[in-house]
Amino acid sequence: MKNIWLYILVMAGVTYLIRALPLVLIRRKIENRFLRSFLYYVPYATLAAMTFPAILFSTDRIFGAAVGLAAAVCLALRGKSLLVVAGGASLMVFLAELLPIF
Amino acid sequence: MSQNWFRKGIRDGVPICLGYFAVSFAFGIQAAELPLSPLEAGILSLTNVTSAGQFAGLSVIASAGSFLEMALVQLVINLRYLLMSTALSQKLDRKVGLGHRCLIAYGVTDEIFGVSVTVPGKLSPFYSYGLILISVLGWTGGTVLGAAAGAILPGRIISALGIALYGMFLAIILPPAKANPRLLGVILAAAGLSALLYALPLGEFSGSGLAIILVTVLVAAGAAVLWPVAETEETE
Numbered sequence A: 001m002k003n004i005w006l007y008i009l010v011m012a013g014v015t016y017l018i019r020a021l022p023l024v025l026i027r028r029k030i031e032n033r034f035l036r037s038f039l040y041y042v043p044y045a046t047l048a049a050m051t052f053p054a055i056l057f058s059t060d061r062i063f064g065a066a067v068g069l070a071a072a073v074c075l076a077l078r079g080k081s082l083l084v085v086a087g088g089a090s091l092m093v094f095l096a097e098l099l100p101i102f
Numbered sequence B: 001m002s003q004n005w006f007r008k009g010i011r012d013g014v015p016i017c018l019g020y021f022a023v024s025f026a027f028g029i030q031a032a033e034l035p036l037s038p039l040e041a042g043i044l045s046l047t048n049v050t051s052a053g054q055f056a057g058l059s060v061i062a063s064a065g066s067f068l069e070m071a072l073v074q075l076v077i078n079l080r081y082l083l084m085s086t087a088l089s090q091k092l093d094r095k096v097g098l099g100h101r102c103l104i105a106y107g108v109t110d111e112i113f114g115v116s117v118t119v120p121g122k123l124s125p126f127y128s129y130g131l132i133l134i135s136v137l138g139w140t141g142g143t144v145l146g147a148a149a150g151a152i153l154p155g156r157i158i159s160a161l162g163i164a165l166y167g168m169f170l171a172i173i174l175p176p177a178k179a180n181p182r183l184l185g186v187i188l189a190a191a192g193l194s195a196l197l198y199a200l201p202l203g204e205f206s207g208s209g210l211a212i213i214l215v216t217v218l219v220a221a222g223a224a225v226l227w228p229v230a231e232t233e234e235t236e
Helices: A004-025 A033-051 A062-077 A082-098 B002-032 B038-048 B051-062 B067-077 B079-089 B098-106 B110-116 B125-152 B155-161 B164-179 B181-199 B209-226 B231-235
Strands: none
Touching: A004 B038, A004 B051, A004 B067, A004 B079, A004 B098, A033 B079, A033 B110, A033 B164, A033 B181, A033 B209, A062 A082, A062 B155, A062 B164, A082 B002, A082 B155, A082 B164, B002 B038, B002 B051, B002 B110, B002 B125, B002 B155, B002 B164, B038 B051, B038 B125, B051 B067, B051 B164, B067 B079, B067 B209, B079 B110, B079 B209, B098 B125, B110 B125, B110 B164, B164 B181, B181 B209
């Protein structure tokens, strides 16, 4: 294994620059309506793309993950907090994977 | 005034802190398998504060990838922060100075961003500091504990914790979508397109950070053309 601290430095450096450049460089209001709308939709599009289909492969079995996905969607739609949704989904995966069906 | 904002940030950050704890605990377990020490895993979380980027980073380290590969992986997976920081720059008063901007940048994550943009009016840097402080505490603390204690947990529990990250993502995007069918449309389109790209035989591109950027740009641009947003809607 290469030096772990150098890996961490590269990761942190790249990630920080991505975060800092727009905040430091953009002081004005963006007037372009298309750009404003685009930025408004970005978090929803990117988080949805990151979640699906990756969520199905995030646990040992797809069946368990599907149950966890259903639980997370129900809890999130009821407006539960991050902890309740994340914890509830994990709990349902745990219970589902206890079932001796597969 | 700034003290009140700081306290409010801490309060609003508690759910993020607890959610982060569960996810970073899972991260700590994976990091320990490499093996990273609890100290190394903890510093990694403290300096990066990024869920998906860190998980992807672990696989680069595991495969002894080059530093260039690591930099590219982080760039692609975390490029969404560029868009989030750009959006956040519109929430800050023009007078907010360079120092504040550099500090706020440290804590631009999906969750902290999601909470920050819902604050009515301009964003106080001190509100961000409260959010960041409590969230990073949960993120780093969970990592260290996961790395130190993860090995004694049964495999079934570790498997179940694997879904925590995605549960957290859903908790951010679904509640606003309930009241706004356009957001629901964006979410379904992005999830569908992402699944399609995954199913197609595209080699390493499938499921990669690049695929996620492509889906994001296509869907967000499409939605911006179809449903341009009025300024009053953006703070909702």
